[in-house]
Amino acid sequence: MAPIAWKGIIAAYGEFLPPLATKVTLHEGGTPLVPSSWLEGRLGRPVWLKLEGSNPTCSFKDRGMTVAVSQAAGDGARGVICASTGNTAASAAAYAARAGLSCSILLPAGAVARGKLVQAVAHGARVLTVEGEFEEILGMAVKMAAEEGYALVNSLNPFRLEGQATASYEICDALGRAPAAVVLPVGNGGNITACWMGFLRYHAAGRITSRPRMIGVQAEGANPLVRGSPVVRPETVASAIRIGRPASWKGAVEAVEASGGRFLQVSDEEILGAQRALAAEGVFVEPASAAAAAGALHLQGAGLPDGDIVCILTGHGLKDPDAVRMAEPWV
Ligand SMILES: *Cc1c(COP(=O)(O)O)cnc(C)c1O
DSSP states (O other): OOOOOOOOHHHHHGGGSOOOSSOOOOOOOOOOEEEOHHHHHHHSSOEEEEEGGGSTTSBTHHHHHHHHHHHHHHTTOSEEEEEOSSHHHHHHHHHHHHHTOEEEEEEETTOSOHHHHHHHHHTTOEEEEEOSOHHHHHHHHHHHHHHHTOEEOSTTSHHHHHHHTHHHHHHHHHHTSOOSEEEEEOSSSHHHHHHHHHHHHHHHTTSOSSOOEEEEEEETTBOHHHHTSOOSSOOOSOGGGOOSSOTTHHHHHHHHHHHTOEEEEEOHHHHHHHHHHHHHTTOOBOHHHHHHHHHHHTTTTSOOOSSOEEEEEOBBGGGOHHHHHHHOTTO
16 A cells, blocks of 8 residues: 655645645644544534644644745745734744744733743744733734735734635545534634635535534633623633634624524633543643533534534643643642
8 A cells, every 4th residue: 555645735625725836834734533422422422523733833723824824935925923822823933934934923921821932932933022902912913014024924814714724624524524513712713714614615616515503612701702792801711712802703703604503602610621521531632622622512402403513622732731730730
């Protein structure tokens, strides 16, 4: 048998991506889809975990970054810039390094998980910590990108969303059909927008015959899409979704409404409980990702059509060691 080599999402799904003259890849994607006996026992149907922490920088952000940085390199950008709650920074830093481009990162002061900051520094990014809410910092990054000839690689960059849509293709290819529902954590709303776009495209291409309901999970203290209005000073243990005014608000609402899904919220206690339950079956994820599993538990008796549920576990547990140390201070 010939060796099977996974060479990243651009190689695997190029026909669903914009044409790219330059390809910057760390062979991201191709992540495992593993069954959860914990969630299957609670929900009485197959529940799958899409382990996005298995990407090169340990979050799903790599799917978008390979496409966005490929495009930036092809365009002759001087470098890349982003505002980030952490994982975008880690991914941008790695892909910029791979491309030989400079990387500048604006981080909200005091609100970034340790593992993510360490990654950005290790890859040689210029890191500036800035006082203020995420939305203001994003505005600064947009301005600096325009003034300095840098490519902005936040999820406002449409190439990011194109790449992130590939998670949906992989889920459908692995199951041989679309799931009944996809549950994922929502911060800026880019990923739920991208994944829904992916299911629509696969459906239009005849690869699947149905489309899943999109279930967007927010933390109680950072729940603008559940409330329907922005949250001032959002607060949650899940720093990756500590967002009060989502940049992709419209796309997120569209994904939920068009798919017949919903937004729901979970408490920090539920998030940390789900993190422990997943870890107890061998899967270690960061708090934002655990929010998806905590949200899935709310779907019991929610009248979903028959079929599989997929939880997108967006980032690895090692990203945020302090989330575990809070409960286990001796570590
Ligand atoms: C970025 C991120 C999210 C939120 O994704 P959005 O596109 O901002 O909604 C969730 N979990 C993790 C681990 C992330 O890095």
